[in-house]
Amino acid sequence: MKSIVTVPILNKITRFLVPAVAFFVASPAFSAQILFQTEKTSFSQNEEFLISAYVDTEGEMLNAYEGKIIFPAQFLEGKEVRDGNSLVNFWIERPSLQQPNEGKQEIVFSGITPGGFSGAKGFLFSIIFRTKQSGTGTIQADRLRFLKNDGKGSPVPAHASSFSFAISSEISTSSPIKPILDDAPPEDFMPFISNDPNIFDGKNFLVFSTQDKDSGIDHYEVREGNGAFVRAESPYLLKDQSSDADIEVKAVDKKGNERTAKVSTEQEPEGKQKFLIFGILLVSALALIGVSVRKKIWKKSSSN
Amino acid sequence: MQLKKTQNRPLFYGMAAMISTLFFCVGYAYSEEYSSSQYTVLDPVMNAGGYGSSTNFSLLGVISQISNGPGSSANFGDNAGFLYYPSVSSPAVSATPGSSQVSLSWTASQGYSGWAVSGYNVARSTTSGGPYTYTSLGNVTSDTQTGLVNGTTYYFVIVVKDAFARAIASSTEISAVPVAAVVPPSGGGVAGGGIITTKPPPLVPTAETAAEFSGKAYPFSKVFILKDGQIVKRSIADAEGNFVGKLTGLAAGDHSFSIYAEDKNGIHGSLFTFPVYLTKGVTTVIGGIFLAPTISVDKSEVKRGERIAIFGQAAPNAQVTININSNIFVQQRSDKDGDYLLNFDSSALELGASSVKSKQALGSEISQFSNGVGFKVGTKNVKIETSGCAEKGDLNGGCRINLVDFSIAAYWYKRPLNAAFKEVEAKYLNGDGKIDLIDFSIMAYYWSG
Numbered sequence: 216m217k218s219i220v221t222v223p224i225l226n227k228i229t230r231f232l233v234p235a236v237a238f239f240v241a242s243p244a245f246s247a248q249i250l251f252q253t254e255k256t257s258f259s260q261n262e263e264f265l266i267s268a269y270v271d272t273e274g275e276m277l278n279a280y281e282g283k284i285i286f287p288a289q290f291l292e293g294k295e296v297r298d299g300n301s302l303v304n305f306w307i308e309r310p311s312l313q314q315p316n317e318g319k320q321e322i323v324f325s326g327i328t329p330g331g332f333s334g335a336k337g338f339l340f341s342i343i344f345r346t347k348q349s350g351t352g353t354i355q356a357d358r359l360r361f362l363k364n365d366g367k368g369s370p371v372p373a374h375a376s377s378f379s380f381a382i383s384s385e386i387s388t389s390s391p392i393k394p395i396l397d398d399a400p401p402e403d404f405m406p407f408i409s410n411d412p413n414i415f416d417g418k419n420f421l422v423f424s425t426q427d428k429d430s431g432i433d434h435y436e437v438r439e440g441n442g443a444f445v446r447a448e449s450p451y452l453l454k455d456q457s458s459d460a461d462i463e464v465k466a467v468d469k470k471g472n473e474r475t476a477k478v479s480t481e482q483e484p485e486g487k488q489k490f491l492i493f494g495i496l497l498v499s500a501l502a503l504i505g506v507s508v509r510k511k512i513w514k515k516s517s518s519n
Numbered sequence: 520m521q522l523k524k525t526q527n528r529p530l531f532y533g534m535a536a537m538i539s540t541l542f543f544c545v546g547y548a549y550s551e552e553y554s555s556s557q558y559t560v561l562d563p564v565m566n567a568g569g570y571g572s573s574t575n576f577s578l579l580g581v582i583s584q585i586s587n588g589p590g591s592s593a594n595f596g597d598n599a600g601f602l603y604y605p606s607v608s609s610p611a612v613s614a615t616p617g618s619s620q621v622s623l624s625w626t627a628s629q630g631y632s633g634w635a636v637s638g639y640n641v642a643r644s645t646t647s648g649g650p651y652t653y654t655s656l657g658n659v660t661s662d663t664q665t666g667l668v669n670g671t672t673y674y675f676v677i678v679v680k681d682a683f684a685r686a687i688a689s690s691t692e693i694s695a696v697p698v699a700a701v702v703p704p705s706g707g708g709v710a711g712g713g714i715i716t717t718k719p720p721p722l723v724p725t726a727e728t729a730a731e732f733s734g735k736a737y738p739f740s741k742v743f744i745l746k747d748g749q750i751v752k753r754s755i756a757d758a759e760g761n762f763v764g765k766l767t768g769l770a771a772g773d774h775s776f777s778i779y780a781e782d783k784n785g786i787h788g789s790l791f792t793f794p795v796y797l798t799k800g801v802t803t804v805i806g807g808i809f810l811a812p813t814i815s816v817d818k819s820e821v822k823r824g825e826r827i828a829i830f831g832q833a834a835p836n837a838q839v840t841i842n843i844n845s846n847i848f849v850q851q852r853s854d855k856d857g858d859y860l861l862n863f864d865s866s867a868l869e870l871g872a873s874s875v876k877s878k879q880a881l882g883s884e885i886s887q888f889s890n891g892v893g894f895k896v897g898t899k900n901v902k903i904e905t906s907g908c909a910e911k912g913d914l915n916g917g918c919r920i921n922l923v924d925f926s927i928a929a930y931w932y933k934r935p936l937n938a939a940f941k942e943v944e945a946k947y948l949n950g951d952g953k954i955d956l957i958d959f960s961i962m963a964y965y966w967s968g
Contacts (some may be wrong), residue, residue, distance in 0.1 A: 274627065276629075278960050278963040278964060279957075279960035279963060300772045300773045302773070302775065302794065304747045304748040305922075305925055307929060307932060307956070307959055325956060327925075327959045327962070327963040328775060328792070328963060329745070329775075329777060329792070329966035330745075330748075330775070330777040330790040330792025330966060331792055332775070332792070333626075333627050334627075334794065335659075335660075360956055362956060362957060362960040363960075364960070364963065364964050365964065366891065366964040366965065367949070367957075368949060368957030368958070399770060402769075404749070405749075407923060409923045409926075411914070411915045411923075411927055413914070413927060413937075413939055413940045414930040420926070422922045422923050422925075423922075426747050427770075428771065428772030428773070428774075429772070449922075449926055450929065
């Protein structure tokens, strides 16, 4: 038996009075994806190729991305990951090659873009592979997680089409992938000293981050005082908590170009800055009044 | 699909037809109600075609049931009923001159209340203000205008189109002067691994790589320009809220620029972010940036039935649309100082959590919505002092969400939280007792650099 939906007359009139004055295109079911792009899918043995991973946000504004790229270690050797020029501004886990495990090798990544990114082809990173033995296989993305720039970290469905490749028994005669021509240092940056009761037991630590648009950042080094530069990651617990000695942070890109920045203390919050400005103004005003009063006294005493 | 016919409705149809005629002067006829296993459409209405209009509204056509808001499923999408203040945001545009060409890119317009963007037109002229010639594009956010005369100033406007290819918003005008190419310098390399880059060649190798910004915020507001998430420039808007800023000595390549402003009450506006490719030795101009208003409330909890003040700063004399809980819209006009205030009667709200956001329109420019501000509708009034600090993400209480907060979160990433930091996580992040990607996403949303 067919049911009839009944609605009170008043409700119907109300619904009718709510005018349907416009007709809009419905939004399709939403899903963001990772796109793999390379020049070909068939290779010889011992051939190098480069594959790039892009994000298509499908019109949505996203600000956080994570996942892993998995490939068969018996067919491919991962040589290098290039993340210069990535849409990710801050890596939580910078994409890097993990040790092969059970015939598979992974590249894990996780990062954010403050303010979000929306676009059909946002560059994440690229990977250089060298083929090994003949056969067929796939490069695939797994555990993808894309989050909206909505203040809640709402997830969006994410998927990636796997990239299938074939390796013939021929030995490659093609030349390897050209190294990136990068003679520019990483971009200028400003490390901060800060402290917070919630990490490092409230001790002073250093934070730093910069970009290299060509080859990408390889690592950072920190030097306290006249000591040697040591490899470091942000946040970095300062060894010497009391020293007033200079602290320097060196950013090194994947071609070995370096940028060294001296440390400044963390910017004061705006409220404190206002108090500071008010204090300076107050002291200046008092000084002016003092000078003025002194002049008057001097004039009086000289006229007497 | 199985169709069902509704019976015994002559009285209602008669009344409905009379009201329809009176109010809209458009003839309607009810169609059959129908349903499938996935959805049901009640009282579908179709008009006979043709447009209706009056001084207050324009009827484009109706194929719809009468209900509020959009509905969708995996198999079907529908937007029906009276969609409140549908609008799209104006794009911000960047122009990079090349030899006999100008590369344009723009931020995607965001549609609200069901309005979708179908594409864009590029309007081009050698005279400011037009007349323009138009290039019709699909739903893309970049274009290269070629065949231009080097040394001539060209003016561009990006026009946003709806599903009927009608212009529904536009950017402000932006200009660029194509310049004859010189021999590109050696070196440089290909960005991002070297697959596809079709950028214009470098023009003047000795010139600096720079980006020039202009747009509108709030009168005398502090404007912050961020490059790749970190503050690199501060500026002050003028009495009309206009601001400009120029960054020099930049590296060529893809950059993520963000801009926000802090109003006279110290309230931070929302981050407006856009990706721009900078060409070596070329100044890229980015214009038409129209920031969302700042927004705040005077109570963290309002007793249901009493008023809550919703306020902020926008451009002077802008039309500010205040949106409460996604379904209540109120329009206000900001005063000459850009201030707006709405004393909202909370009777219309359910008990529990609410949130409010706002956007502004001035002429043909429409901003995006601001970030939302939360408050509770309850049984008492709890006043708050406006601190200007973001309600989430500020892990160290510094009133800024920046690399320090990111580093604190990064420290606890994949580690068990101690009791003290659990409280911080509960207050400033998503409160699930761990630090993962969601918490970083929250910080990225409230980011201030």
